[in-house]
Amino acid sequence: MTIIDGKWLFIGTDLRLSECSRIMGEKGFDVFHYDGNSYSEQLAGILDEITPDHIVFPILQMEDTIPVDKINKSAILYPGVAASDWLAPFSEAGFTIRPYLKEVEFVWENAVLTAEGFLLEYYPSAKRRISGEHFYIAGFGKVAKMTAAVLASLGASITIVARSPEQLGEAAAIGYQTMHLPTGSVDVKGILINTIPAKWLQVDADSTLRIYDLASAPGCLKGNSPDEYYTIHLGLPGKHFPVDAAKALSEALLRMNSR
Structure with a gap:
């Protein structure tokens, strides 16, 4: 056997x-x-x-x-x-x-599916095109990288918001704008996509920043931050692409046992 x-x-x-x-x-x-x-x-x-x-x-x-x-x-x-x-x-x-x-390959494949899944969440809620829009993306891990790449390929401008000098340097080298992750309130307007699985974000009561949270619990909002413009979007690969996600999982299970 x-x-x-x-x-x-x-x-x-x-x-x-x-x-x-x-x-x-x-x-x-x-x-x-x-x-x-x-x-x-x-x-x-x-x-x-x-x-x-x-x-x-x-x-x-x-x-x-x-x-x-x-x-x-x-x-x-x-x-x-x-x-x-x-x-x-x-x-x-x-x-x-x-x-x-x-399993590294599986995580990357899920990141790609998450990025594509975000488009299916964004279009019906925003009812706006992506080309010409400016997106802030918090974090620069696998999901953030794939999401930034997808949005940039559709003509969006991207600002990466991160704390790590390595991540900020990599993002700048690719050609994205960068911004150091703030410790207080975030004073930006437009659209922010969060990929950081921690409560780091504080927004003012009159903020109209539209926040799409792709990270796992507990969500990114701190304290009493208003959530009128905040939505959390978990499990996008399974929600939008269950067969593709399942195929990726089956291949990951076989890879883990072949090594």
Whole structure:
């Protein structure tokens, strides 16, 4: 038996998980899908019945956890977003843990899908073209880089807002305008896309800055910042491109096991 053989169990209601299960099944793998995000008697029964060799957890951390004694001791676990204390019982029990959200190619592919997904969020809400518009993008990680590239390709002007000199230098070298991440209120007008997963942004009560938040919880607004012009857009790959996102996940799982 090779390391990618055996039974695969996909857990989660996110369409990416069910689609990934389907794709893996079409490739000849022995797959099962549990359509839930929390531990239940049904999931316990599935674990007892099929004793999976590979368990792919939901994109976001499960509402509770699976008792370690319900899992095949040789099983490989693939968490999505998961806190260290949630993972601790599995680590202490000696399970092999391979977080798929740390697989570099998968993260980049998701960044591309997120950037394209943002367009599908922006057009119906703004009802404006992108060409000639000015976008501020907070952060310059993978999602920010792909979003900036997509917007620039459509004729937008870009200002990267970051704290890291390395990120600001890289952004300037590409040709973007740059701005140091402020510690107080942000005094800019127009459109800001946040990709920083932290509460860093303070806006004045009369601000009309339109904020699209693409980062994970807790959102970027600090304190009592007004949220009239603020919207959060999570899971865009799964929302707009579930089949493409699932294909990327299946390929990431296979890459993680081939190395």
